[in-house]
Amino acid sequence: SQQGEEDPQALSIQEGENATMNCSYKTSINNLQWYRQNSGRGLVHLILIRSNEREKHSGRLRVTLDTSKKSSSLLITASRAADTASYFCATVRGRDDKIIFGKGTRLHILP
């Protein structure tokens, strides 16, 4: 079963705008990860945030984590056409350390 639920499922914004995607999860976590997938390709790891961290930055990416609400957000600032992709949050399943993915957000950057 899927651990995470992202919203929105799909998002279209104009190039240059900021894109925000959210992820909710159900169980306790040690860390939460965000991945990106271009159409028909494998996934690429973007950023990992530990459970004792509240915010993390990497280039144009900003991730927040609220463990009390069991939620995380991924913000992409100054979006570019090349950011068009699907974005997934992932958490580690506690009982066996497997990484389970949410349903993903399909982001489309309009030129």
Place this chain on the structure above:
Amino acid sequence: GAVVSQHPSWVICKSGTSVKIECRSLDFQATTMFWYRQFPKQSLMLMATSNEGSKATYEQGVEKDKFLINHASLTLSTLTVTSAHPEDSSFYICSARDWDRGNTGELFFGEGSRLTVL
């Protein structure tokens, strides 16, 4: 980051035939690899965990006789879809973790294999 190579990137086969997909870790040793399946516009579903030198562990609902996994070396895992049927058509992706070099357990993915069963 670590590199995982997957082959073939796409394959078309007839119903009833078997198809083998290879997953290799190119610059690290992977005692464990993971196989995911993805339907169009959906998320990745974990199918099984491939363990070097021992049997794979399958997720609930995944037929182990249908999806044979072999992990014969520290750098190679294979997934064989046996007696494939059209409903097996999907995007199969392998991944592995590289715990060395200071990595924190993130997954490194192959480029995926798109299987179409006619």
